[in-house]
Amino acid sequence: MTLKPEVIVTSDSTELARAAVRIFVKAAKDSVARKGCFTVALSGGSTPRHMNRMLAQEPHCSSIAWGKTHIFWADERCVPVDDPASNYGTARRDFLGRIPIPIDHVHPMPGEAAPEEGAEIYRNELKTLFASKEGEFPAFDLILLGIGLDGHTASLFPATPSAALSKKWVVAVKGGTPDVHRLTLTYHILNRANHICFLVSGESKAPIVKVTFENKQAGLPAQKVQPINGRLTWLMDQQASSLLTTTLEGLEGL
Numbered sequence: 001m002t003l004k005p006e007v008i009v010t011s012d013s014t015e016l017a018r019a020a021v022r023i024f025v026k027a028a029k030d031s032v033a034r035k036g037c038f039t040v041a042l043s044g045g046s047t048p049r050h051m052n053r054m055l056a057q058e059p060h061c062s063s064i065a066w067g068k069t070h071i072f073w074a075d076e077r078c079v080p081v082d083d084p085a086s087n088y089g090t091a092r093r094d095f096l097g098r099i100p101i102p103i104d105h106v107h108p109m110p111g112e113a114a115p116e117e118g119a120e121i122y123r124n125e126l127k128t129l130f131a132s133k134e135g136e137f138p139a140f141d142l143i144l145l146g147i148g149l150d151g152h153t154a155s156l157f158p159a160t161p162s163a164a165l166s167k168k169w170v171v172a173v174k175g176g177t178p179d180v181h182r183l184t185l186t187y188h189i190l191n192r193a194n195h196i197c198f199l200v201s202g203e204s205k206a207p208i209v210k211v212t213f214e215n216k217q218a219g220l221p222a223q224k225v226q227p228i229n230g231r232l233t234w235l236m237d238q239q240a241s242s243l244l245t246t247t248l249e250g251l252e253g254l
């Protein structure tokens, strides 16, 4: 990766959630001011949950034009919505049920459909909502991603190279924890975002963060996230960044 990411290190996970809220609110305001709406794709996992809950609280909740916001997902586990593993189900409990967003502005991936069919359904939904003409691709205003201990991001795992090569928008894959079928946006779509922000918290992530930043040849899925024209931010807490030997100012990019 040649792009230099912006790296922000916070003192702990609470500060990380606060910083993530600031990024979300700013992206929402800027996008609404620029083009009248805001499109954001969320990820699953535990790290974004604190930020998500904060978004439903004041003063943040009323600073976002929810009526002009459309929420999507970068990935989803193929489980029923009421399964604790459902990314949409978790987000609904954490904040979607407590913010004034029109129901038709929330676009969960169809985790209950057969995986291949679900990928096609979501692709068509993106095509309609982004009014993409033939040859055009959706470009999200903001995509929030996490990184797994093996360097996966969204549901793009080291063992799913076909997803890396795919020109498809959404693919069905199997893997991860829990080891279930999943739907995920491809790099092809992720990398068109205006702003991609990784949220990384905790000591357990320190080794993979070190590999991501200091071994450019590792070929990790997270390293393949390289916005074509957009911004890339790595927002981590002190614990997650603790094994980095490069000074943050000296990071040349992934």
Ligand code: 6PG
Pocket (backbone or CB within 6 Å): 043, 044, 045, 046, 047, 048, 075, 076, 077, 087, 145, 146, 147, 148, 149, 152, 153, 154, 155, 176
């Ligand atoms: C998922 C994810 C996945 C996640 C990372 C980090 O649905 O599993 O989108 O890519 O972001 O595994 O998860 P944590 O935040 O729990 O560490």
